[in-house]
Amino acid sequence: MSVLDRLDRLDRRWIFLAMFVAVAAPILYIGVTGRTLPEKVTSTSRAVYEAIEATPEGSRVLFAFDFDPASAGELQPMATDLMRHCAARKLRIVCIALWPLGNNLAEETIANVIGADFPHMRDGVDFVNLGFQSGQQQVMTVLTTNFRKGFPVDERGRDTADLPILQGVKTVADFPLLVDVGAGYPGAKEWVQYVVTGLKGSMRMVAGTTGVSTPQLFPYYPDQLAGILAGIKGAAEYEMLVNEGLGGAPAAKYMEAQRRMGPQLSGHLLLVGLIVLGNVIHFRRSRGGQA
Amino acid sequence: MHEERIALAAWMLGIALATIIFVMRSRRGKPPVIRRIAALEAVDDAVGRATEMGRPVLFVPGIMDMDDIQTVAGVTMLGRVARTAAEYDAVVQVPTSRSLVMEAARDAVQAACLTAGRPEAYQADRIHYVSDEQFAYVAHVTGAMIRERPAACFLMGSFYGESLILAETGNSVGAIQIAGTGESSQLPFFVAACDYTLIGEEFFVASAGGPAGLGAVAGCREDLRDDVHRGGHGAGHGGRALARAGVALRVA
């Protein structure tokens, strides 16, 4: 059996092993050295940063956690950075989740960011977690007519009518900014279709999504979506902007997205190599009349 | 009245009107011409291959509930596959990730077996619930693929991050794979890993079946030239709402 034949019939577990090495090696290297790769910021990521910067201090921001632990590897870094940016900008953060496990991630993010670095922010006044609400896009439509009906109590069981942070909020339109970190359905696309489009510009929305679902959102940018964080690459770009804007040496938790671009680089290079190899085999066999 | 939704309502009515006109045309013997869809023609071959090899057919109706129109279309396709399988005496396994989908799938398969004249071919236990949790469901289905090595896999419905895992596992066991979905982000994965893929509207056309159904599809296509997405979304909302309420009440 020729080398080409062997390669063509390569057991896929060798490819799995190559991918494992390609991902593990940079994780170890970055973990030891702490070195990250510089990113060139794209317009969609910069637009997210600028949308939050342009929101007046003290404004309420609705922060939707529409993902679960499965996609947290890609989305949690951007959720952390977005919350840090909002808190640093002195925005009042109202967290909600339309995915059952999104609520746990909201709690974790609040503890890691607000609890650790913004202890002066008061629960119910400067931030609140309203928890998970079932009903998917139906909840979104309810929020457009009656916000409290969608979330009658917060995660701790307090009546939302009594929360200072929600005083004056009748519908979702009373939030000047919506931040959605979403992995699928319901997520950014549904927020655009059921909420943002109907509000005709009175509410701005920025979204952070997995790389694979980002192309679905480009048709909405920049009209319905003010900015998009496209996968871990978008998160890394945004993280750089936030770290530069806030100054000082960022903690490791605020470098996560940039650290994950190392494995992304080696993984992509391996993919390119595999595609090239596959085509070399294809052409050599075609020329040999074996295709 | 929501004044800002009047345009959307107009689009919906337009689509409905066009649909009714084309359905009537179809019933009068003027069905629309629908180009041949290779994936549809491959259904019989795939089921036949499973029969010859003595291996089961695996049908995955997506991971969403019956309030998703794609799931409804997937269950409709299941009926077609199950009828062919009953005629060929092949076994169809249907693991579902939603209880309501399990019930609807059982009804569809039972009816298909009756239509094929083989009511004894229906085995309710072959259509079973696994888990609402996306990756728990995927773990079960891929495990079943490895153990039972189905000869044909049908992946038809609403899929997300699990699409490539399912399709690649099916490929690794040598199954003929036919996929169909309206999730545009997952289409590249199915195209890369499956033998045939019903892309977007093809999936709905495939599930339309008879002349009236095809008339409905044609109605939607003829009515809209520009700005169809917004109108389609509005009608989709109505249809989605309808399916959600109707199917739930039916199952209840």
Next chain:
Amino acid sequence: MIARRVVPMAIAIVAGLVMAVSYFVRSIEWMGEAAADVFNVIAAIAFVLGAGSLLKANLSAISRRDRGWGYAAVTLAAFLITLVVGMAKIGVNPSPDAPQAAWSGSQQTAGTPFGWIYEFILSPLTATMFALLAFYVASAAFRAFRAKNTAAVLLLVTAFVVLLGRTYAGVVLTDWMPAWASGLRLENLSSYVMAVFGTAGNRAIMIGIALGVAATGLRILLGLDRSWLGGGGSA
């Protein structure tokens, strides 16, 4: 016949029309919301059906000693443990707002057994399953990305541009390009491909899908599609 087909069809059409119209008419919005609530309640009740099916399927697999019956045993054990821990609120402290009520606390609080299951079992398992995608993408890329015709060559070139442009490799490879040709730098080219070609293609597919969804919804609304009732396809 009437009970199995006519009544469900009538309910579907009426409920569907109500939900569709309530989206546009403020005064009957509550009717649409009520119908959606009914669906959610029924879907929740249907969990019992699912649990019954899960138990039956896995108990059968164990008793028949099917291939992989050990996995069925693990599934059953996980299901029962999670169910009992969650429903009985084992190890959950009462809520500070109602300390006299033993079951007033939330299961999802960190440190509770249910929270432990979430944090140390569910989260890593689901993340692991999602991470498997990287391996399958590599395998599929090696096997399926072959330049067999012109369209496939275009696809390959686009894939290279996006794969390299979405990492620092794009910067390293094309940063030497002068400013007037900066549009050809890989990171800019990949953004352009995604924003222009990708978006155009996506729009077309999304429009097609939206029409397909509309057509299928209307077929049910008009009573043309009865396949979901189990029996016969389109009229």
